[in-house]
Amino acid sequence: xxxxxxxxxxxxxxxxxxxxxxxxxxxxxxxxxxxxxxxxxxxxxxxxxxxxxxxxxxxxxxxxxxxxxxxxxxxxxxxxxxxxxxxxxxxxxxxxxxxxxxxxxxxxxxxxxxxxxxxxxxxxxxxxxxxxxxxxxxxxxxxxxxxxxxxxxxxxxxxxxxxxxxxxxxxxxxxxxxxxxxxxxxxxxxxxxxxxxxxxxxxxxxxxxxxxxxxxxxxxxxxxxxxxxxxxxxxxxxxxxxxxxxxxxxxxxxxxxxxxxxxxxxxxxxxxxxxxxxxxxxxxxxxxxxxxxxxxxxxxxxxxxxxxxxxxxxxxxxxxxxxxxxxxxxxxxxxxxxxxxxxxxxxxxxxxxxxxxxxxxxxxxxxxxxxxxxxxxxxxxxxxxxxxxxxxxxxxxxxxxxxxxxxxxxxxxxxxxxxxxxxxxxxxxxxxxxxxxxxxxxxxxxxxxxxxxxxxxxxxxxxxxxxxxxxxxxxxxxxxxxxxxxxxxxxxxxxxxxxxxxxxxxxxxxxxxxxxxxxxxxxxxxxxxxxxxxxxxxxxxxxxxxxxxxxxxxxxxxxxxxxxxxxxxxxxxxxxxxxxxxxxxxxxxxxxxxxxxxxxxxxxxxxxxxxxxxxxxxxxxxxxxxxxxxxxxxxxxxxxxxxxxxxxxxxxxxxxxxxxxxxxxxxxxxxxxxxxxxxxxxxxxxxxxxxxxxxxxxxxxxxxxxxxxxxxxxxxxxxxxxxxxxxxxxxxxxxxxxxxxxxxxxxxxxxx
Numbered sequence: 057x058x059x060x061x062x063x064x065x066x067x068x069x070x071x072x073x074x075x076x077x078x079x080x081x082x083x084x085x086x087x088x089x090x091x092x093x094x095x096x097x098x099x100x101x102x103x104x105x106x107x108x109x110x111x112x113x114x115x116x117x118x119x120x121x122x123x124x125x126x127x128x129x130x131x132x133x134x135x136x137x138x139x140x141x142x143x144x145x146x147x148x149x150x151x152x153x154x155x156x157x158x159x160x161x162x163x164x165x166x167x168x169x170x171x172x173x174x175x176x177x178x179x180x181x182x183x184x185x186x187x188x189x190x191x192x193x194x195x196x197x198x199x200x201x202x203x204x205x206x207x208x209x210x211x212x213x214x215x216x217x218x219x220x221x222x223x224x225x226x227x228x229x230x231x232x233x234x235x236x237x238x239x240x241x242x243x244x245x246x247x248x249x250x251x252x253x254x255x256x257x258x259x260x261x262x263x264x265x266x267x268x269x270x271x272x273x274x275x276x277x278x279x280x281x282x283x284x285x286x287x288x289x290x291x292x293x294x295x296x297x298x299x300x301x302x303x304x305x306x307x308x309x310x311x312x313x314x315x316x317x318x319x320x321x322x323x324x325x326x327x328x329x330x331x332x333x334x335x336x337x338x339x340x341x342x343x344x345x346x347x348x349x350x351x352x353x354x355x356x357x358x359x360x361x362x363x364x365x366x367x368x369x370x371x372x373x374x375x376x377x378x379x380x381x382x383x384x385x386x387x388x389x390x391x392x393x394x395x396x397x398x399x400x401x402x403x404x405x406x407x408x409x410x411x412x413x414x415x416x417x418x419x420x421x422x423x424x425x426x427x428x429x430x431x432x433x434x435x436x437x438x439x440x441x442x443x444x445x446x447x448x449x450x451x452x453x454x455x456x457x458x459x460x461x462x463x464x465x466x467x468x469x470x471x472x473x474x475x476x477x478x479x480x481x482x483x484x485x486x487x488x489x490x491x492x493x494x495x496x497x498x499x500x501x502x503x504x505x506x507x508x509x510x511x512x513x514x515x516x517x518x519x520x521x522x523x524x525x526x527x528x529x530x531x532x533x534x535x536x537x538x539x540x541x542x543x544x545x546x547x548x549x550x551x552x553x554x555x556x557x558x559x560x561x562x563x564x565x566x567x568x569x570x571x572x573x574x575x576x577x578x579x580x581x582x583x584x585x586x587x588x589x590x591x592x593x594x595x596x597x598x599x600x601x602x603x604x605x606x607x608x609x610x611x612x613x614x615x616x617x618x619x620x621x622x623x624x625x626x627x628x629x630x631x632x633x634x635x636x637x638x639x640x641x642x643x644x645x646x647x648x649x650x651x652x653x654x655x656x657x658x659x660x661x662x663x664x665x666x667x668x669x670x671x672x673x674x675x676x677x678x679x680x681x682x683x684x685x686x687x688x689x690x691x692x693x694x695x696x697x698x699x700x701x702x703x704x705x706x707x708x709x710x711x712x713x714x715x716x717x718x719x720x721x722x723x724x725x726x727x728x729x730x731x732x733x734x735x736x737x738x739x740x741x742x743x744x745x746x747x748x749x750x751x752x753x754x755x756x757x758x759x760x761x762x763x764x765x766x767x768x769x770x771x772x773x774x775x776x777x778x779x780x781x782x783x784x785x786x787x788x789x790x791x792x793x794x795x796x797x798x799x800x801x802x803x804x805x806x807x808x
Contacts, residue, residue: 064115064150065179066090067136068221073111074134077104084137095128114180114325115150117437136216148467149185149193149496151437152269152413153325154357156181158219163359169208174251174360175233175407179223185436185472186270186411187225191496195224199408206231225407233407235360240396251360254403255367263287265377265391265399269358270413270432270472271384272377272391274398275301279370281341287373288343290398292380296668297345299329299352299415301374303365308332308353311339311371321418321425326433327357328416330425340371349678354415357433360405376414380668381476383485386412411492412485413472421761422768427785428759430459431473436493438467439783439793441800442543450490450501450523451795452514454530454788456556456669458482460490460514461792462499468540468796469497473789477513486514505795507533509558526802528795529577530557531565534754536574536801537794538786542779544750547573549580549742549776551735551767554755554787555595555650555670564588566648566755567701569738571746574794574801580745581738583652584608584700585645589636598654598672599625599664600633605655607637609707619714620661649731649757652703656727659710660720670756676724677760684725687733695734697741706730728763736770743776752779756787 070083070092079101081094092108094101105123112118155163159176162168170176177183190197205213209228212220220226227233237250247253258264261283264275274291276283278300288294302308305319312332314322321330329352334345345351354374356362364372377385377395385391386409392402417429427434444466451461458474471489475482494500504525506518518525534557535550550570559565560579567583586601586608594600599621606614615634622630636643650673657663657672662679666672688709695701706727713723739751751771758764758780771778784790 065113065219065221065223066116068179068216068218069111069113069116070108071134071136071216073104073107077101077107079104080131080134082131082135082137093126093131094134095131114156115153115184117148148438149188149191149436151326151433151435152183152186153181153433154327154355155359155362159359160362163362169230170228172251172363173229173232174235174358174363175225175227175405176359177223177225177227178219179221180219182223182225183269183407186409186413186432187407188496189410191498193224198224199410200225200227200232203227203232203407233405236404236406238392238402238404240392240400240402242392245401250403251363254401255364257401258364258369258372259367262400263290263398265385265395265402266360266364266374267386267388267391267402267404267409268360269409270411270415271386271409272395273374274377274395275364275375276373277369278340278344278373281343284341284343284373287375287398291375293375294667295346295671296380297348297350297352298373298375299354300340300344300371301354301356301361301365302371303369304355307371308355311335312351312353315420317420317423317425321420322353322355324425324433326416327355328418328427328433329354331417331419331428344373347675347678352417374415381482382479383475383481384412384414411472411489414475416473419759419761421764422780424782426780426782428787428789429457429473430470430783430785430789435472436469436497438469439541440466441468441540441797442466442545443800445796445800447502448499449503449505449796449799450494451792451799452504452506452518453792453795454507454533455509455512455514457785457788458486458514459789459792460486460493461796462493462497462501463796463800464497464499468793469493469499470784470792483513483517487517503799505799507558507791507795508560526799528798529560530791531559531568531570531755532572532577533791533794533798535570535572535577535752535794536797537784537790538752538754538779538781539573540793540797541781541783541790542752544752544779545573546750547571547746547748548750548752548779549739549746549748550577550752550754551739552752552755553649553735553757555648555757556646559647564644564646564648566646566650567652568647569701569735569742571742571748574797580742581696581698581701583647583649584702584704585647586651586703587637587640587643588646588648588651589633589643591642591644594651595654595666597665598658601651601655602658602664603630603633604637604643605652605659605703605707606711607634609704609711617711619659619711621658621664624661624664647700649755652731653757653760655707656710656724659707660714660723662720662724670759673757673760676727677762679721680724680728680762681719681721682725682762684722685729686722686726688726688730691730692733692737695737697737698745701734701738706734728760729766732763732766732770735767736774739771739776740774749775750777750779754781754786754790758786 569581653673694705
């Protein structure tokens with residue numbers, strides 16, 4: 057058997073199961089996974105094999121199981137044998153997962169020796185990846201090595217019949233980690249119960265830095281609007297939504313509408329943040345998620361969280377412990393230094409975190425959970441390719457929402473969310489993640505894949521390495537990623553829609569219809585490029601893109617248009633930007649679909665400037681009137697189905713609706729529906745030319761669930777097989793998977 061079978065209670069499970077079935081033999085870890093040998097009556101062996109598949113421990117993941125019949129050797133009992141040292145080469149480490157129900161019952165039982173112990177765990181739950189520094193996964197190679205087990209804990213650890221057999225983080229109040237409370241100056245608050253003190257501070261409106269499994273959270277009572285606003289001010293996070301933690305599903309249902317798929321996601325062992333539709337009127341302050349119809353909600357996943365939420369909080373804001381866009385803080389000393397300007401008090405513990413790991417984010421779309429940020433709870437569990445790589449590959453990902461990947465055989469191990477590589481601390485995190493994954497997976501890459509963009513820091517790092525390497529076009533990587541995740545190798549039509557990607561012609565792509573596979577692609581169609589006035593400035597100020605689209609659609613006549621968003625801008629400012637557009641001064645051409653969303657949001661006077669990435673596009677989605685089913689028929693008929701897809705008539709249609717006073721919500725719906733139709737028509741034209749009936753959807757634009765749902769439905773109605781992301785993000789967090797697939801399929805000689 058191969059898969060995640062070490063440190064998850066698999067061998068004791070086999071030991072107990074063999075005893076229940078009355079079988080002799082042994083189990084051990086070998087170089088090819090777990091080896092099990094049983095002998096006994098055929099019916100008992102058959103029952104053992106059936107239960108082996110259906111009753112695995114919760115954290116185990118069996119990838120492959122083979123069996124063969126051999127001659128009995130006369131064993132009289134079943135045993136757990138010492139592991140083969142060669143097993144280290146293929147060991148898979150479990151992710152960090154939520155505390156299990158058994159441990160929760162013990163923690164809340166006054167008669168239990170671990171009553172209210174915030175570090176309770178067993179073989180079926182608790183930290184894994186974030187406390188590991190090497191393999192084999194054994195206590196001396198974890199941050200628990202500094203906590204010698206007391207006799208009761210040691211007895212549990214060595215008893216194959218016990219739930220804590222070989223649970224490496226096993227501990228209790230007598231021998232394990234403990235809590236402490238400090239103020240922002242690092243002064244210790246002497247207390248027999250730091251947790252109760254912290255709860256009292258939260259009730260009085262203080263900001264608490266809380267050390268968890270993968271790093272620090274900044275917490276405030278969610279119902280305290282003044283505390284939430286103060287946290288925004290200190291964190292430098294003007295409007296981006298904060299995540300919430302609530303006690304249970306019933307508490308979440310008071311705040312949000314929750315369907316069965318969303319409930320399943322909330323309760324999953326990964327315990328991600330799940331984006332849920334907020335109820336109206338809101339029970340919590342608007343300052344938690346300004347202008348957003350969704351709330352990001354998660355359930356407690358550590359014993360400490362459960363103890364915190366036992367208090368009378370409706371919800372706690374739980375946002376990453378960092379200044380905006382920096383990596384999350386994870387060390388005590390680091391946090392006291394970096395977060396002192398943000399937090400009033402620090403609830404610390406002394407179990408070291410060896411790998412920082414942000415919370416994962418999920419959104420249910422078309423009835424299935426879709427990962428938006430893949431981190432805690434998922435990493436380092438691999439994604440499996442249909443066909444394995446012939447040599448170990450390191451993929452460096454992109455610049456935004458960076459993740460890296462290491463591939464060996466069929467397994468692709470993606471790192472936790474690293475984030476935007478635009479500051480030295482993020483780049484250091486990127487480099488550390490590469491070296492750490494190589495260490496714990498024992499993978500030495502022989503080929504390196506990176507994005508084509510010469511200015512990406514991930515690319516600059518890659519080209520300095522002394523390894524054969526291959527440059528991968530950004531949108532080709534998106535296409536290859538959605539194909540790889542779905543186990544497809546045959547040529548596919550890709551509707552790849554995002555904000556920014558470096559094209560093979562040196563321009564900025566982002567609204568692409570590609571045809572190809574991992575080995576290569578053709579650019580079949582694309583949104584007609586428009587200038588990006590000011591480059592990055594146009595991303596932060598969408599009104600510039602609106603002006604660019606107006607100039608594209610109307611030419612000089614755009615200056616006489618009387619539109620609300622233009623009234624908010626000075627004539628000198630608009631004149632300068634128009635000059636940039638017309639003279640192509642710092643105004644590179646872009647086919648970006650994300651920028652078109654920005655332009656329309658600004659054009660209808662919804663959002664002219666943004667304080668966080670994709671804010672304008674998000675607000676355009678939030679204001680959609682789903683009952684509006686009109687499309688801009690003239691815009692669709694004017695758009696080419698091949699090569700450059702014209703958006704000029706689409707812009708003119710929006711302006712026409714604006715001038716007759718149509719609401720923002722109805723215009724937004726018409727825009728969404730019309731843009732979907734343009735790409736569906738392009739996909740149909742591609743099918744007619746190529747005979748390919750399969751479409752892959754990838755790119756950050758598909759985080760817009762209204763657009764994504766509509767696109768998927770219209771493609772299905774048009775007879776297409778549709779590939780979508782589930783395991784990895786549709787945004788740039790999934791790029792590394794596509795880079796691996798392309799590097800593996802490359803038939804040319806990589807450059808050195």
